[in-house]
Amino acid sequence: MFRFLPVLLYCLGINSAKMTNPFFRSDYTYEPSQESFYKIHFETKSWLEARALCEAEGTSLVMPESKPEIEYLVKIMNDNLPENVIAAYIGIHDMFSEGIFVTLTGRDVPIAHNYWAPGEPTNSNNTEHCVHILRSGKYNDIVCSNRYPFICKKTLESLTANPRCATSDLAYFPNYNTSSCYKLHLTPKTWTDAFATCHAEQSYLAIVNSADEAQFFKEQLADHPPASLHGDFFKDGIYLGFHDLFSEGSHVTILGTPLSQTGFAQWSPGQPDNAGQNENCGHMYRSGLLNDINCSSYKLIFFCERDI
Incomplete structure (x- = not known):
């Protein structure tokens, strides 16, 4: 019975953003200030592999939505990654058209935005079409096949519950x-x-x-x-x-x-x-x-x- 308790508690409060401890998966951490669950993957992947693994876990490669969220992502990296790891993949790219950066949900990420690192994006050698976030909280375009840690995200709003099977996957x-x-x-x-x-x-x-x-x-x-x-x-x-x-x-x-x-x-x-x-x-x-x-x-x- 106890293994179902986290999901059942979530079901009771599925419409309440004020839940103190909503549950998604045991390997994800809930951050109340963002009303979302996060997981940093330490095993490095290409950007495409990172996107696919987040999706397989029922989440998305994180697409930062605000400065406070960027600050939280920096905290995740600083708290968990070795000092020599400089960045983590996020869900932004310009694969569809050079210089038009969008999130995985199609939201524009203007080049002129101050979230970019100085001088970025550069599209060095015409090969940089994916984006990672640096420890400074700034974005940088990078070759998609390069391997980095990455952060997956699940919003509380998108959470579903399947208590019969102790999962959020319906x-x-x-x-x-x-x-x-x-x-x-x-x-x-x-x-x-x-x-x-x-x-x-x-x-x-x-x-x-x-x-x-x-x-x-x-x-x-x-x-x-x-x-x-x-x-x-x-x-x-x-x-x-x-x-x-x-x-x-x-x-x-x-x-x-x-x-x-x-x-x-x-x-x-x-x-x-x-x-x-x-x-x-x-x-x-x-x-x-x-x-x-x-x-x-x-x-x-x-x-x-x-x-x-």
Whole structure:
């Protein structure tokens, strides 16, 4: 019961900006003065990777809206980043047209604005189309592929609550027969990217623990027949959270449990076969039976799972 308490407290006060401790995610900090949640990512990413990871966490790469917010971002950086790290990415760019800087939501960021560092933006070598914020609180344009820490933001106003699944993500739905909640991702990804997507959502790539759960996935897939899925990708089944990356033929889940001990290990006939000597990731056909598959050659739809 206690794991639901933060979200339930939020639900009771979802319309109150005066809540003393609203909840979004355990890895985000609420700042009352900005009525928003923030997280600084220490692992450096390119600007595009940073934008995508914030989005996967249900947030946005921060787009500063005021001088007080800029001051708060500087505080975040000074409190958390090593002294030799000079900046963090923010959600501003001029990718659409050189010199026209906009936020991820399309708001103009005039070049003449005093938020820019002296002499910036320069578009050095015609390659600087993304923006980071310096420790001085000033903006600087930078090559988008350069790697920096970054800050994600979620406003209180945009917050939703899904207390049944202990998340703000409304796309998760419970299956009380399995004591889990699930989210079906219809945008196909490689196994590695599917794993990362679920991890960003504080969930995990789904694991089958019983014949009933396998049947559940089979029925869910029947509701999304191949003809309903757009794009050219492998549509017979889903990625699952097991692999034999550590030792060929020794299949374990991403939580470390041997597949033979999960409660479901029914392979499709002739599987696993490690075709081409490079099939090391888990897959389930629409038949509900398991298969080993190349981790990066195929893009599949997948489920993320979280316990309830």
